[in-house]
Amino acid sequence: MARQDERSATTQARILAAARTLFLGRPYADVTTDMIARAAEVTKGGLYHHFPSKEQLYVSMMLGDLEGKRKLFEEAVDMGGTCRERLARLTRDFLDLPDEESGLMRLVRRDVNTFGGEDRDRLVRAYQRALPEQVEAIVRDGIRNGELAPADPRLLSWSFVALVEIVIGDYAARVLGDAETRLDHVLGLFFEGAETVPAKVMA
Amino acid sequence: MARQDERSATTQARILAAARTLFLGRPYADVTTDMIARAAEVTKGGLYHHFPSKEQLYVSMMLGDLEGKRKLFEEAVDMGGTCRERLARLTRDFLDLPDEESGLMRLVRRDVNTFGGEDRDRLVRAYQRALPEQVEAIVRDGIRNGELAPADPRLLSWSFVALVEIVIGDYAARVLGDAETRLDHVLGLFFEGAETVPAKVMA
DNA sequence: TTACCGACCGGCTGGCCGGTCGGTAAGTTG
DNA sequence: CAACTTACCGACCGGCCAGCCGGTCGGTAA
Numbered sequence: 001m002a003r004q005d006e007r008s009a010t011t012q013a014r015i016l017a018a019a020r021t022l023f024l025g026r027p028y029a030d031v032t033t034d035m036i037a038r039a040a041e042v043t044k045g046g047l048y049h050h051f052p053s054k055e056q057l058y059v060s061m062m063l064g065d066l067e068g069k070r071k072l073f074e075e076a077v078d079m080g081g082t083c084r085e086r087l088a089r090l091t092r093d094f095l096d097l098p099d100e101e102s103g104l105m106r107l108v109r110r111d112v113n114t115f116g117g118e119d120r121d122r123l124v125r126a127y128q129r130a131l132p133e134q135v136e137a138i139v140r141d142g143i144r145n146g147e148l149a150p151a152d153p154r155l156l157s158w159s160f161v162a163l164v165e166i167v168i169g170d171y172a173a174r175v176l177g178d179a180e181t182r183l184d185h186v187l188g189l190f191f192e193g194a195e196t197v198p199a200k201v202m203a
Numbered sequence: 204m205a206r207q208d209e210r211s212a213t214t215q216a217r218i219l220a221a222a223r224t225l226f227l228g229r230p231y232a233d234v235t236t237d238m239i240a241r242a243a244e245v246t247k248g249g250l251y252h253h254f255p256s257k258e259q260l261y262v263s264m265m266l267g268d269l270e271g272k273r274k275l276f277e278e279a280v281d282m283g284g285t286c287r288e289r290l291a292r293l294t295r296d297f298l299d300l301p302d303e304e305s306g307l308m309r310l311v312r313r314d315v316n317t318f319g320g321e322d323r324d325r326l327v328r329a330y331q332r333a334l335p336e337q338v339e340a341i342v343r344d345g346i347r348n349g350e351l352a353p354a355d356p357r358l359l360s361w362s363f364v365a366l367v368e369i370v371i372g373d374y375a376a377r378v379l380g381d382a383e384t385r386l387d388h389v390l391g392l393f394f395e396g397a398e399t400v401p402a403k404v405m406a
Numbered sequence: 407t408t409a410c411c412g413a414c415c416g417g418c419t420g421g422c423c424g425g426t427c428g429g430t431a432a433g434t435t436g
Numbered sequence: 437c438a439a440c441t442t443a444c445c446g447a448c449c450g451g452c453c454a455g456c457c458g459g460t461c462g463g464t465a466a
Contacts, residue, residue, distance in 0.1 A: 003463075003464090004411090004412070004413075004462095004463070004464080007413075008412085008413070011413080011414085026316070027230065027231070027232065027316060027317050028230070028232075029230070029232035029233070030232070030317075032452085032453060032454085033453075033454060033455080034453075034454095042414075042415090043414070043415050043416055044415090044416075044454090044455085045413095045414060045415050045416060045417095045456090045457085046413070046414045046415070046416095047414095048454090048455065048456080049412085049413065049414060049415095050413090050414095052455095053454080053455080054453095054454065054455090110313060110316075111230075113229065113230055113313075114229075114230050114233070139397075146399055147398060147399065148397050148398055148399065149397060149398065149399045149400065151388075151397065152378045152379070154374070154378075155369065155370075155374070155375060155378060155379075155388070156392075156397055158369050159365075159366055159369055159392060159397075160397075162362075162365040162366065162368070162369055163362055163365065163366075165365070166358065166361050166362055166365055167358075171357070171358070172358060175355045175357075175358060176355070176358075185354075185358070189359075189362060189396070190396060190397055191396045191397055191398040192395075192396040192398065193392065193393060193394045193395040193396030193397075194351050194352060194354065194359055194362075194363075194393055194394060194396075195350060195351055195352065195394040195395065196349055196350065196351065196352045197352065206433075206434090207432095207433065207434075207441090207442065207443075210433095210442095210443070211442080211443070214443080214444090235422085235423060235424080236423075236424060236425080237423075237424095245444075245445090246444070246445050246446060247424090247425085247445090247446075248426090248427085248443095248444060248445050248446060248447095249443070249444045249445070250444095251424090251425065251426080252442090252443065252444065252445095253443090256424080256425080257423095257424065257425090
């Protein structure tokens with residue numbers, strides 16, 4: 001009995017993994033259930049035995065992965081320290097993610113418009129819980145303790161996320177180099193801006 | 204003869220306008236040629252009389268619109284003044300665009316992955332010419348004359364564009380209000396960053 | 407040993423959609 | 437007016453793909 005459940009679980013995991021890879025490569029409509037099944041080494045019948053529809057398969061995969069990200073980033077929110085330190089930790093965690101995992105965050109935003117109604121809402125909420133809301137919590141603290149200038153925290157957190165997204169990707173990697181340099185770039189831009197600083201903190 | 208050409212041109216324009224509206228609303232694959240034809244008050248035969256394929260229709264629409272944007276933003280690049288003034292002008296032009304027009308910039312980035320090969324390249328190039336390269340030109344000047352801290356200009360311009368994109372959209376409009384306030388927010392964030400300024404320029 | 411269950415198979419189908427094609431009528435040219 | 441070109445029509449086709457369903461088989465329980 002445990003034997004059967006285990007088998008079923010690994011098959012589902014295989015299907016989800018195959019789906020993730022394929023959906024990352026091409027738009028939702030261009031990924032066929034046949035492709036997913038073949039990549040997961042199952043037949044379409046097997047696939048439909050575990051998932052009721054292509055859409056539910058996609059949503060299941062995404063919700064599961066986003067929940068994982070949420071837990072990961074939560075550590076940065078819960079740790080102590082300044083706003084900047086906590087954002088640094090969160091960003092480092094993000095930058096250290098393998099390509100396939102960080103690509104998911106862009107994937108949600110790309111495909112969210114594909115769905116409507118309930119599924120769309122669930123995806124949006126899961127994404128917001130995973131990343132922007134956690135950044136927002138840190139930003140909110142930063143504003144409260146005077147580290148950040150007063151502003152709408154949600155808007156600031158979206159801005160921060162957008163800056164981080166830019167630093168992923170080949171061009172930034174080529175120009176800036178390793179993760180630590182990219183991290184410095186994002187934090188510097190977000191906190192101090194792009195203009196020349198008029199000689200700060202010179203002791 | 205002028206009569207026929209004129210008729211043909213208005214029909215094409217009607218088709219392009221209908222396509223633009225529909226493509227903005229749903230992903231490429233979910234927009235059918237029937238829908239476009241019906242919205243443009245033509246039949247599918249009529250549509251295919253003017254455009255060789257769905258893909259070419261999309262590309263034609265996008266290239267035309269992006270070229271319009273390029274011309275618009277070029278004015279900010281060519282005008283005199285500081286880096287900040289020129290970016291302000293460009294951003295103001297962007298923010299003053301009707302929703303349908305500014306949505307196109309997000310649309311390209313969303314749909315670019317749908318196509319491959321030649322068409323994809325043409326779209327990417329047209330987008331880059333329309334917005335990021337022009338911002339980059341201004342940013343490059345800003346770095347050269349010491350207004351901006353030394354950094355990779357392309358990365359900076361992408362960051363700026365990303366910040367502007369956030370300020371479009373309902374939430375920012377609700378929180379920040381009119382275009383001028385949103386403009387100040389973007390420029391402030393980009394130039395001075397989010398942290399509390401240590402009492403600047405107090406005369 | 408028997409009865410059953412659940413994982414998985416894979417052929418099939420119905421609908422949808424991009425694209426075609428033969429036709430018509432209005433406009434243009436000589 | 438005759439010959440023709442052009443804008444447009446709409447029925448139709450072929451391929452593709454999500455989802456279905458009748459079946460097989462290895463395990464599990466009584």
